[in-house]
Amino acid sequence: MKRYEVIIVGAGPSGLSAAIEAAKKGLKVVVFDENEKPGGQLFKQIHKFFGSKEHHAKIRGFKIGEELLQEADALGVEVILNATVVGLYSDKEVNVKIGDQIHHYKGDTVIIATGASENMVTFPGWTLPGVIGAGAAQTMMNLHGIQPGKKILMLGSGNVGLVVSFQLLQAGCEVVAIVDALPRVGGYGVHASKVARCGVPFYLSHTIKAVEGKDKVTGVVIHQIDERFMPIAGTEKHFDVDTVCMAVGLSPMSQLLKMAGCEMEDNPKRGGQVPIVNEYGETSVSGIYAAGDVSGIEEASSAMIEGKMAGVCVAEYLGYIEKEERDAELKIFEKDLDSLRQGMFAPKNRGKKIEKTDEGIDISTNLLEKGYVADDEIERFPGVTHKAGVHPVIECTQNIPCNPCQDACPKKCISTGDNITYLPFVKEDAECINCGMCVASCSGQAIFLVDEDCGDGTATVTLPYEFLPLPQEGDKGYGLSRKGEKVCEATVVSVKSVKAFDHTNLLTMRVPKEYAMKARFFKKAEV
Amino acid sequence: MERIAEHPILGAKEKGREVEFTFDGQRLKGFEDEPIAIALKANGVMIHRYTKKEHKPRGIFCAIGRCTDCVMVVDGKPNVRTCVTPLKEGMDIRTQDGVEAAEMKEGEGA
Numbered sequence: 001m002k003r004y005e006v007i008i009v010g011a012g013p014s015g016l017s018a019a020i021e022a023a024k025k026g027l028k029v030v031v032f033d034e035n036e037k038p039g040g041q042l043f044k045q046i047h048k049f050f051g052s053k054e055h056h057a058k059i060r061g062f063k064i065g066e067e068l069l070q071e072a073d074a075l076g077v078e079v080i081l082n083a084t085v086v087g088l089y090s091d092k093e094v095n096v097k098i099g100d101q102i103h104h105y106k107g108d109t110v111i112i113a114t115g116a117s118e119n120m121v122t123f124p125g126w127t128l129p130g131v132i133g134a135g136a137a138q139t140m141m142n143l144h145g146i147q148p149g150k151k152i153l154m155l156g157s158g159n160v161g162l163v164v165s166f167q168l169l170q171a172g173c174e175v176v177a178i179v180d181a182l183p184r185v186g187g188y189g190v191h192a193s194k195v196a197r198c199g200v201p202f203y204l205s206h207t208i209k210a211v212e213g214k215d216k217v218t219g220v221v222i223h224q225i226d227e228r229f230m231p232i233a234g235t236e237k238h239f240d241v242d243t244v245c246m247a248v249g250l251s252p253m254s255q256l257l258k259m260a261g262c263e264m265e266d267n268p269k270r271g272g273q274v275p276i277v278n279e280y281g282e283t284s285v286s287g288i289y290a291a292g293d294v295s296g297i298e299e300a301s302s303a304m305i306e307g308k309m310a311g312v313c314v315a316e317y318l319g320y321i322e323k324e325e326r327d328a329e330l331k332i333f334e335k336d337l338d339s340l341r342q343g344m345f346a347p348k349n350r351g352k353k354i355e356k357t358d359e360g361i362d363i364s365t366n367l368l369e370k371g372y373v374a375d376d377e378i379e380r381f382p383g384v385t386h387k388a389g390v391h392p393v394i395e396c397t398q399n400i401p402c403n404p405c406q407d408a409c410p411k412k413c414i415s416t417g418d419n420i421t422y423l424p425f426v427k428e429d430a431e432c433i434n435c436g437m438c439v440a441s442c443s444g445q446a447i448f449l450v451d452e453d454c455g456d457g458t459a460t461v462t463l464p465y466e467f468l469p470l471p472q473e474g475d476k477g478y479g480l481s482r483k484g485e486k487v488c489e490a491t492v493v494s495v496k497s498v499k500a501f502d503h504t505n506l507l508t509m510r511v512p513k514e515y516a517m518k519a520r521f522f523k524k525a526e527v
Numbered sequence: 528m529e530r531i532a533e534h535p536i537l538g539a540k541e542k543g544r545e546v547e548f549t550f551d552g553q554r555l556k557g558f559e560d561e562p563i564a565i566a567l568k569a570n571g572v573m574i575h576r577y578t579k580k581e582h583k584p585r586g587i588f589c590a591i592g593r594c595t596d597c598v599m600v601v602d603g604k605p606n607v608r609t610c611v612t613p614l615k616e617g618m619d620i621r622t623q624d625g626v627e628a629a630e631m632k633e634g635e636g637a
Contacts, residue, residue: 034592036611046536060536117593127596129573129586136590139610144565145531145540170535215584216573468535503536 004030006314007094007107009085009256012040013300014292014307015113016068016077021311022111023075025320030105031077032096034084039065040115042300044138046170047163048443048502050188050402052420054336055301058404058441060502062142064300088112088256090285109287109314112257113307116250116271116293121155124210130217134164134247141171149243153220154178155208156247157371159187159299164247165195170466175200176239179222181207181229184353184368188345189398190444196371197521199484204369209236211244220244252294260285269350270296280330281310287317298340298347305337343399343421358399359423372482373397375518382425383414383447384517390434390451390460393517394424396444408441439464440501449508452516459516460493465507470495471524479511479519488515490522528568546616551629563609563620564590564597575599575609579625600628 006022008015011033019029037043045061056064072079086102087095094105118133125131130149134156137148152173154165157180165175178195183205185192196202205225212219224235251272258264262275263284274295281289289310292303309330316326341347344354344363355363361381366374373395378384383394392413394405399421405414406424413430416422438447439462449462461479471477471492479490488511496506511519533539543559550572557566564575564587574584575597588596592611600621601607605628609620621628 036613062537118589127583127585129575129584132587133589133594136587136610139590140565140568140587141531141534142537144561145534145537145542146565146568147528147531149528171531172529216586466535468533470535 001104001106003106003108004028005108005318006030006111007032007092007105007109008111008113009088009094010040010113010115010292010294011035011038011079011081012113012115012292012303013042013064013068014115014303015040015111016072017304017307018111018113018289018291018311018314019077019079020068020071020075021308022314023072023077025312025315027315027318027320029077031072031079032083032085032094033079033081036082038069038079038081041135041138042068044135044142045300046142046167048441048504049301050400050443051301051340052401052403053407055340056304057402058443058502061300068304085256088260088288090261092287109289109317110260111289111291111307111310111314112254112294113290113292113303113310114253114256114294115303116252116297118246119249119251120246121208121248123208125213125217126211128211128213128217129215130213130242131211131244131246134160134245137164137168137243137245141167141173147171147173148245149173149241151176151239151241152243152245153222153239153241154245154247156180156249157182157185157187157192157202157204158247158249159191160250161247162187162191162195164245165200166191168245169195169198169200172468176241177201177203177222178371179203179206179208181205181225183227185371188400188444189364189367189373190396190400190446192367192371193373193395193482194445197480197482197484199480200371202369202371203237207231208244217242217244250293250297252297254290254294257283257288257290257294260288262288262290267296269347279334280313281306282313287314289313296347302337302340305333305340309333309337339420340401342401342419345398345400357397357423358419358421361423364397367397370483375482378482378517382423385426386452388453389432390449391432392426392438393448393450394426394438394442395446395448396424396442399423400444402443404441404443405438405447408437410435410437414438434462436462436496436506437500439506440504445504448520450516453513454510457513458510459513460508460510461516461519462506462508463520463522465495465505465522466503470497470505471507471522475524477522477524479509479515480521480523481518482520484521486523487518488512490519492522528571530569546614548614548616548618548620550620551622557614559615560613563599563601563607563612563614563618566614567609567620574622576623577625577629582624599623
């Protein structure tokens with residue numbers, strides 16, 4: 001039996017962050033992970049993260065994964081892969097299956113950072129090859145470089161469903177629809193909008209009636225449901241698809257904690273069976289901590305902070321640091337975590353219907369019901385202003401904890417005010433130099449640079465563009481509306497791709513000036 | 528299904544060397560150390576196994592080794608999770624029927 005000061009289960013964002021903090025304090029750390037590669041789900045996350053600088057905002061998930069691994073490695077953290085922890089006991093003994101053998105370890109402390117698993121819903125045909133989890137889609141396209149399908153229907157409009165839909169488009173797949181049983185889009189409006197403007201329709205209050213096919217998926221039928229989730233006859237709609245993707249929530253993988261005798265509870269706000277923990281993740285069993293999704297479904301940024309907290313706590317538990325030092329560090333982490341748990345999508349607001357922003361502005365109902373802000377709604381948000389010459393138009397309409405835009409502008413044009421969740425606005429006296437940093441840094445791809453009147457009856461719109469093939473200067477095509485419909489002719493004026501934009505290309509298109517506030521995407525004309 | 532030649536964020540994927548393997552006796556190509564399931568998918572294979580009682584087809588579902596829907600008979604060993612098992616040169620991969628290899632049709636086989 002081998003002994004470690006800290007045994008961490010799970011080498012995802014939370015487990016690695018915990019390992020880093022504990023190792024920094026001088027503890028001997030081992031991390032077990034059942035997978036062949038470390039990083040958990042981070043290496044499938046190719047979008048830019050939300051949050052603030054402290055939360056790795058505007059850095060893509062897989063880059064954060066690389067950074068964590070390097071840091072853990074430099075600190076001498078031992079990561080053992082292909083190692084499935086199959087047993088955890090109250091005296092912190094750990095059984096690990098490696099190959100065909102069960103190995104026995106003893107931890108002075110244990111941090112469980114096992115994350116979550118995907119939920120599923122069943123319908124006729126759900127077991128057919130071609131019905132997959134959203135995680136499977138991400139794994140196939142972002143890790144293994146293969147398209148999950150050609151024509152795909154996404155079930156679920158939470159952040160996972162929206163983000164994966166966008167990634168499917170980036171992988172060259174067609175997303176025929178995003179379907180959700182709930183009457184409102186579950187994820188961030190900005191995630192919905194970037195998919196909607198590519199022309200993906202949303203069907204809220206709809207669910208799958210059946211998936212068709214004998215040996216594999218050949219089609220899918222959805223139907224509308226009423227407020228009691230009962231199908232409404234005659235509302236069936238058929239799509240030819242080869243793949244149906246499910247993104248219907250996550251459940252904490254808390255079995256090991258239960259096995260160890262930690263007090264558990266069923267908490268729908270946390271996503272299911274979770275351990276009862278104090279504010280730093282300590283369970284009812286002294287020396288066993290939980291961090292990340294296993295103690296409540298959130299996202300990678302908060303999971304990393306929870307991991308750090310657990311790492312600092314075990315250091316104090318084992319006497320490597322004084323209580324005062326621990327408390328001082330925890331205070332900083334708590335502040336970080338608290339800032340992430342603000343806004344309308346905060347865990348405390350889960351399930352609540354929010355109708356106004358913190359600023360008192362009515363939330364766009366069209367955004368919640370169809371995935372995009374309607375033309376007659378957009379003007380009421382503070383980031384949407386008009387002035388002569390090129391200026392940013394910030395279509396950020398919900399209070400979410402994110403502020404890279406205000407640091408991005410070298411001229412300090414943009415501010416989110418005192419609170420990270422406030423809607424960004426454009427400062428009146430500041431001068432836009434058309435550098436595009438705000439457009440590229442907005443994780444929600446919600447900032448556009450617009451010159452509403454170029455003097456010749458045209459306007460220019462600069463938008464973030466993350467698809468291939470990349471359009472070229474002079475390409476002719478169409479301006480697409482926020483809904484993704486062709487609304488006008490458009491010509492590409494320039495395409496900027498610089499390193500600082502981190503693969504977000506800035507496409508500037510010229511449109512008739514009456515479409516300056518309507519055209520938000522470019523589609524090349526088919527030759 | 529098609530491999531992504533160049534991805535707008537990830538660029539071109541680094542692959543292992545090309546290797547040959549057999550699927551139900553048929554010679555196919557894939558890249559070394561990619562999951563077996565990915566190599567099969569690239570070759571258009573969707574059905575990995577049939578259920579024992581009702582003989583219903585199953586394929587990739589979770590792709591991370593959790594659901595066991597994609598298990599196949601690999602080099603004579605049944606219940607191998609193909610989504611997390613690296614492909615090797617010369618592997619003998621067979622559709623699983625219940626818990627054993629599906630019978631091959633006349634004329635198939637290596």
